[in-house]
Amino acid sequence: MKSCFRSANILLPNKNIDQSKWAVVACDQYTSQQDYWQDVENIVGDEPSTLHIIYPEVYLGKDDERIGRIQNKMQSYVDEGIVEESIQDGFVLVERKTDAGTRLGLVGVIDLEAYDFTPGTDAPIRATEGTIASRIPPRLRIRENALLECSHVMVLIDDKAQRLIEPLYEKKETLECIYDMDLMGNGGHLRGYSVIDDKAKEVNALLCQMEKDSGDFFLAVGDGNHSLATAKTHWNNVKASLNVEDHPARYALVELVNLHSPALFFEPIHRVLFNVDMNDVYHGFIDYLKQKDIAYTHGEDIVFLNEQQEIHMQLLNKDGRIPLDILQNYLDQYLESHQDAFIDYVHGKDAVKELATKNNTGILLGSINKDTLFPAIAAGGVLPRKTFSMGEANEKRYYVECRKIQK
DSSP states (O other): OOOSEEOEEEEEEOTTSOHHHHOOBOTTSSTTOHHHHHHHHHHHTTSSOGGGGSOOGGGTTTOTTHHHHHHHHHHHHHHTTSEEEEEEEEEEEEEEEETTEEEEEEEEEEEGGGEEOSTTOOOSEEESBOOOGGGHHHHHHHHTTOSEEOOOOEEEEOOTTOOSHHHHHHTGGGSEEEEEEEETTTTEEEEEEEEOHHHHHHHHHHHHHHHHHHTTOOEEEEEOHHHHHHHHHHHHHHHHHHTOSOOGGGEEEEEEEETTOTTOOEEEOEEEEESOOHHHHHHHHHHHHHHTTOOEEEEEEEEEEOSSOEEEEEEOOOTTOOHHHHHHHHHHHHHHTOTTOEEEEEOSHHHHHHHOOTTEEEEEEOOOOGGGHHHHHHTTOOBOTTOEEESOGGGSOBOOOBEEOOO
8 A cells, every 4th residue: 555645756956056046945936026036037037047947936837938939948958957856755855944944844745646636625635715616727738748847845744643754854864965055035044964775664654654644634735736736737648648547747746745734824815806806895895894894893804905004803603604704705706896996915924004095905814824724725614715724935945856747
């Protein structure tokens, strides 16, 4: 038996590459802050970097030729030995130090046959948020002809007893350190350790046992839900077109993180509505609450703000729903009836306040209790899209490892 999360062949940049330029933050961060990505481009220049093999979402729809350049660069990185197969049938133990503390992870692959993003699924690996179908096609165009994947997906394991990752880290002196770098953009420090041979076999065996002990629900996707949904869609297409049961595209590179890590904080993902009047948004929400017989008072569940004022709210008699579930349903309706308005999902209060100018409306959300995550998903549902983020934007996963997804 093999676990749905397992060892893999993993590529890393060769020893001559400037690691600090190689690693860049997840492509779905700073989507309204093009200056951030311009700074990254200035730092990297033409040097080898994952920047050249990912598609920062701030540019989606603005540079249709970028996909071809990404795919060509992947091929050249392999042909020129810029990336090499450094791990054979193993894992990478990750140590990430940020202002939040030291977060540990284990990089391997998941079997996409064991993953389903459909709400109510009984698959061992499940999504935590609703999947927006329209967000898959542009990602699919990148993946379907890509030689490599370079993943920002973080998957959570409910390991309160710390059976898996933490004991491995305690013995890190016995493992080879394969990268050690400062991360740009205030991303902290990153180290990776090779877990191969007998140690990898021990980890695989423990994973099998832990999956068996977990029952039907083993892993939850914490970050990168849409990227993983894209990988699943691509695998289904490959499987149908080639009539195969096994292929590199059947697996997806992820970092596994313990839900109970003390350095893992669930931060709410805030909202910014552009081209709207805040009072119009707020009073529309009040009317919506009255229609739904939901009471409210002063509190910190939801804060509407612009450069001139803030309005603080706490929702009452929610019938077990989280405040964002109620708010997001309203915002979806609001946006449908206001054609010039659009929404962005923003990490960090400071970024929201920066964007919440006179013609925009910022919406700050209260914190999430991470201990409720697995029970909520096991009950058969998913949280509203963009409910939480694991840490601030600069604490998100940085791209380092790669993997071939073509034969």
